[in-house]
Amino acid sequence: MIEVLGLRVVRPPATVALHQVDLAVRQGEFVVVLGRSGAGKTTFLRALNRLVEPTAGSVRVAGRLVTGAGAVELREIRRQIGMVFQQFNLVKRAPVIENVLAGRLGYVRPVASVLGRFPAADRELARACLAQVGLAHLADRRADTLSGGEQQRVAIARALAQRPAVILADEPTASLDPALTSSIMDILRTINQEHGLTLVVSQHQLETALAYASRIVGFRRGRVAFDGPPASVTPSVVREIYGE
Amino acid sequence: MTRAAVFVALAVFAWLVWDTGADPVRLARGVPWMLDFFRRMLPPDLRVLPAALQGAVTTVEIALLGTATAAVLALPLGFLSARNVAPRSFFYPARAVLNFFRSVDTLVYALVFVAAVGLGPFPGVLAVVAYTTTSLAKLYGEAVEGIDPGPVDAITAAGATPLQILRFGVLPQVLPLFLSYVLYRLETNIRAATVLGFVGAGGIGFYLQTYLRMIDYPAASTVLLVTVAMVMLIDAISSRLRDRLV
Structure with missing residues (x-):
């Protein structure tokens, strides 16, 4: 691999x-x-x-x-290749779900994504990944309001959203x-x-x-x-x- | 070493005083004249209040339109002048252009634009745009250079394009700072725009200069009072908005 x-x-x-x-x-x-x-x-x-x-x-x-x-x-x-960092590297001011969606950036159409539009399938996948790390209920919170452990789980969800190998x-x-x-x-x-x-x-x-x-x-x-x-x-x- | 530095500083200071003709005695002799000036301004002539208010509105319009336009125009320049995101071949020319245009003040631009497009608020707007674009671009650039590189790494690692990296890794970090700088610039531009009328570029300065020339001090004092009220009002609104951003 x-x-x-x-x-x-x-x-x-x-x-x-x-x-x-x-x-x-x-x-x-x-x-x-x-x-x-x-x-x-x-x-x-x-x-x-x-x-x-x-x-x-x-x-x-x-x-x-x-x-x-x-x-x-x-x-x-x-x-x-999903990547998880020591300092989580989330966009602190952005909502949790948007941080997870960032994992889809390599797949979606660049121009639409820059305008903030993501296909429904990608949004669903992001929610599923967030649920996988047990944080579905925090999707709309600002990332920097989460504890360190929660932030790292969001970062893992972001990596998972890439559907990586x-x-x-x-x-x-x-x-x-x-x-x-x-x-x-x-x-x-x-x-x-x-x-x-x-x-x-x-x-x-x-x-x-x-x-x-x-x-x-x-x-x-x-x-x-x-x-x-x-x-x-x-x-x-x-x-x-x-x-x- | 420090003693030598203090000596040099004192020598420079003394030379500056001599060369500019700075003279406390002359200032003291001028005090009665200043008092006389103020006395003749009172009471303010409130009949010119409608004209003064109209001038104030124009001044606010010049500052608002000029600052808003500059806030947008400064975006590409700001990113291009940030060492950590701009390609090297853009960075140095962008910095040079910014430093060149920023060295000239709004009032000087106003002189140029009045000559180019004629009298009125429009050359005032152009002057505000010309100065504010470059000064905001410099502030933007410094904000971009100060970002946390972590989110940029993460977005890059996800396979994002350079534009997506800017939008999702950089912009969320700098946008509140950008807005705060824009509001700060709006405050200083209101002040700068009050004197634009002196050179024919519209707004409340035109009335101030006209009444001073006509030696109508009571009318001039009304204009001054309106100016002070306008600046304080805009400052209060703007600083309240800025507090919410950070």
């Missing part, structure tokens, strides 16, 4: 964020990416849909080449109360298990990662330092990922 070959990201002027990353993710996997801050987790996730432009290497998602795709093709590929989640629980971590991770697990969506989620909490992942990928200084099932994450592996 995701094929990464020789991925290298250099940030100007000369900071190497990712060195030489090779990774293949099969459909239906729940990959959790671990690593200290600055290890390259965020850069890796953002390079997969080219929010960060790779310096070298190739990325293929759902059979289509992301790297090198032209503007129109890139937008088509991005529809297939893959969902990338960059530290989705890091800015939430620890008690809410499992509620967000449970929703992601449901999406993974019931809908067969491929998930790549970065996490800074080791226990959470081990509890939910079907596969752990550890980053260290811009390189993959570990790749294997949660059961094989031994203390020495943890030292390998997090150690000095």
